Amino acid sequence: MDHPFVIIGGDAAGMSAASKARREAPDLDVIVFEQGEWVSYAACGMPYYVKGEVGELDDLVAVKPETFRDQRDIDLRTAHEVVGIDPTAQTVTVSTDEETFDQPYHSLLIGTGARAIEPPFDGLDLDGVFTLRSMDEAAAIQRYVSNAKPASAAIVGGGYVGVEMAEALTERGLDVSIYEMLPRTLQPFGEETALTVEDHLREHGVDLHLDTAVEGFIGEETVAGIEHDGGVDDADLVIVGVGVAPNVELAEQAGIELGPTGAIATDEYGRTNYADVYAAGDCAEAENVVTGDPDHVPLALTANRAGRAIGTTVAGDPTETGGTAGTAIVKAFDLGAARTGVLDEERAREAGFDPVSVTIDAPTRPHYYPGGSELTVTLIADRETGRVLGASMVGADGVKRIDTVATALGSGLTVTELQNLDLAYAPPFSPVWDPVLTAAKVLAGKL
């Protein structure tokens, strides 16, 4: 290989690929171009930095740039923006403050990530209005809370970033309101879980404005209020968290194909329509293990794993990136909520299934043992085949049990097979019938 393995983007997918390729093929040159200064950071930790549980923003950095450079021998170039890809010539065009140059590549990985969606709200540029996608934004929010001492916060969007920020800002002493366009928060988690989380948010003083369309933000220079279809409320701080969009423009301009979700289409090895160009992470699609269709689930594990697999492939050992079950978990004050697979009945029907679901409440420990709590489990399966399609759960304890269902999805288990799993029981950890087994028992009775 004369030319290096070039990677665009120095976060989860890119740095996982760089590290793995370097380790597996020590003779391979690896160059990473990152337009910003932060690399390999845990974006999912940012709400806990704002909350005050993580002392320094630097604590969120998994591996420092100098470690990549000095110890892993990776040519990591921050403040280098890739402005063009020529897949025929096998070069990328790179721009810095000082120069623009072409870099040939042997293999290319596009790991450009996603950006926060900014709807056309009035007043988005007022001081005190933030999205939460980059480390710089996390730092800015933290400074703003400490210095401007806002009394109230409006969070636009009731997804998991919205819920996590509601907890963080409440903990910092602000009066928090969430504005959500849909009738429910945490839409991907299903109605039963969302209702429980919403009650809990209200118990912690969070004001919920559901079915509410935000129009914009008002104020001189600094934000002072939020306008929506129900009126105007005070707001000294605004977080806009209405979702993310994959950064695909660079790929698209180079003739790299996008998939049905709008993210970059990839095969099982993470390859795009050019055999030597890969894409991974929040800018790329992954196969949904339940439907078999391309999906766009911009979460950290998918990015890390696909990057690692592509690094292995580029180093000479073709390795599949693995699919996604859309597994997600979120903390809201004292509750946890988790989901995996296909929960939406309409989406299940579109994928050719006949969905049947149950929701059960079950204790996480036997009634006689201290410290248990109720776990609400929703389980959904296909009526004809009995195949498990997805699950959601919510409770003060034990929501990591979603992994049992995620594993069942990865194996294509039926409800009967799920019900027959030999899960761990002892009073300090579980009732005899784990809540997942109880849900499977009840669902099996409905099939």
Next chain:
Amino acid sequence: MDHPFVIIGGDAAGMSAASKARREAPDLDVIVFEQGEWVSYAACGMPYYVKGEVGELDDLVAVKPETFRDQRDIDLRTAHEVVGIDPTAQTVTVSTDEETFDQPYHSLLIGTGARAIEPPFDGLDLDGVFTLRSMDEAAAIQRYVSNAKPASAAIVGGGYVGVEMAEALTERGLDVSIYEMLPRTLQPFGEETALTVEDHLREHGVDLHLDTAVEGFIGEETVAGIEHDGGVDDADLVIVGVGVAPNVELAEQAGIELGPTGAIATDEYGRTNYADVYAAGDCAEAENVVTGDPDHVPLALTANRAGRAIGTTVAGDPTETGGTAGTAIVKAFDLGAARTGVLDEERAREAGFDPVSVTIDAPTRPHYYPGGSELTVTLIADRETGRVLGASMVGADGVKRIDTVATALGSGLTVTELQNLDLAYAPPFSPVWDPVLTAAKVLAGKL
């Protein structure tokens, strides 16, 4: 069906079968003969009753006898001992304090359970020497600790009952010693997990005598010491917990076949060599999901599930009892330990596998998030096929993750498939790479 469904034994397997058969076939008569007075109780909760965390022994009873009789319409007869089975005549002979009679059956379930093994130790009948198998024994130990105020306890056997009782009696203020014949405690959990638990037991003041053969107990009337191949130690209370033996004598005398483990042989529906005679629970074998061989793992979930399945079958809907992965979990003071599948390399080789294993330490939460701890995970797979064979884990937090591996075993996943599972990640719950995934990654690199 002219004759009833007769069940011998009123605990997990028996009462699950009775309840399920009654619900599915309301016209079916169900009679349960239980030789004692306690039914449907959580034997696994007994150490926590002795410890003082469970207020009343009655709290361990899942469903009370009168509930079975009055609300579930089950003819439950306590203090009724079945003394003979005639599978040709399809009758059982029942003995009470007052009479002996024959009861015809349509279908019969043998759920006679297991008993504590009592090695031929001298002094087993001294006051203050107990096993812990029955509720009456739990009550007696509790009374003895409260009334006789023993200062020291000797626990014979370092299995999970021994470990749980060490915690319980330490908590009650006794100086506790464990005597184990083997070089390690918790033998089925593997060496790495056992070593961690042993260090932790010592930190909590438990004195471990490993590789030590107990010879007997000394004292007038009341126990005062324990004799072993290393000498004599004081002991005011002795718990003998060296394992259990299935109660198979009744079955054996009736010509019902035992399997290679010495427990009653059953097919996938829990049937014995007589088509209308079933066996389930601690007296019966179950198929090991990893080896496919008959196994004897006397644990609560297997008993409950098999009983429930047999109840369904007897009611007219043939239902498989499900296998066992030998999944177990135990608390030792502030640590949890768990295991599933085949961990013993010799046993794996006997089953035709070429075992390869790794042991890793991984955090249960990201380094920057408060409250995580180290989890030590041992994962074992077959070199040729990559199939996952078993796992063990130990740590202060998160050992219920064993369920992920138990689910993988139930599905026959390979290490690569395990590594590619989409498990749940958010900082309050897990690092990006769940410890199970990390173990799979490392093991995949060794295959």
